[in-house]
Amino acid sequence: MMNLARLPFRVGQGWDTHRIEAGRPLILGGIHVPCEFGLAGHSDADVLFHSVTDAVLGALALGDIGMHFPDTAPEWKDANSLQFLQHAIGLAAEQGYRLANIDSTIILQRPKLKDFRGAIRANLAQAAGLPESAVGVKFKTAENVGPVGEGRSCEAQAVVLLVLQS
Numbered sequence: 001m002m003n004l005a006r007l008p009f010r011v012g013q014g015w016d017t018h019r020i021e022a023g024r025p026l027i028l029g030g031i032h033v034p035c036e037f038g039l040a041g042h043s044d045a046d047v048l049f050h051s052v053t054d055a056v057l058g059a060l061a062l063g064d065i066g067m068h069f070p071d072t073a074p075e076w077k078d079a080n081s082l083q084f085l086q087h088a089i090g091l092a093a094e095q096g097y098r099l100a101n102i103d104s105t106i107i108l109q110r111p112k113l114k115d116f117r118g119a120i121r122a123n124l125a126q127a128a129g130l131p132e133s134a135v136g137v138k139f140k141t142a143e144n145v146g147p148v149g150e151g152r153s154c155e156a157q158a159v160v161l162l163v164l165q166s
């Protein structure tokens with residue numbers, strides 16, 4: 001019988017949302033997108049890195065980002081979310097897994113992000129130790145509907161695949 005603790009593949013999904021706030025920096029996948037508003041949060045509110053981090057933690061069945069980095073802890077105030085993602089990837093490595101690929105979607109009504117796709121994708125790939133060909137970054141509006149569509153929030157979704165190292 002297959003040893004369930006040593007699954008050859010593990011899939012994980014993550015989702016995150018942050019409120020839009022005037023005057024905050026808009027940081028997506030570690031890239032600063034020039035805009036008159038940004039995302040509110042205890043850390044740098046990088047909704048993409050948070051969703052990918054949760055996807056990695058979910059693949060490992062190790063809970064969620066708030067368990068590992070409580071948003072009440074002073075050390076994570078304005079923290080660079082890259083460290084959350086790299087911590088999760090480190091936990092995967094400790095269990096013998098490496099990331100195989102990431103797919104992700106940022107849902108934001110405006111501004112248009114397509115001019116930043118290359119930079120966000122390259123930065124996420126570098127953060128995850130993956131070639132860019134293994135990293136998908138998609139953008140969607142919310143068709144002016146709901147909190148995202150009304151410009152009150154931004155969401156991100158991610159799926160990751162972990163592979164057991166031979």
Ligand code: C5P
Nearest residue numbers: 108109110111112113114139140141142
């Ligand atoms: O949401 P919708 O399907 O209308 O988005 C159309 C295209 O606009 C997307 O495929 C994406 O390339 C781009 N987009 C963007 N920045 C956003 C939302 C969408 O560049 N904030």
Ligand code: MG
Nearest residue numbers: 016045047050
């Ligand atoms: Mg978050």
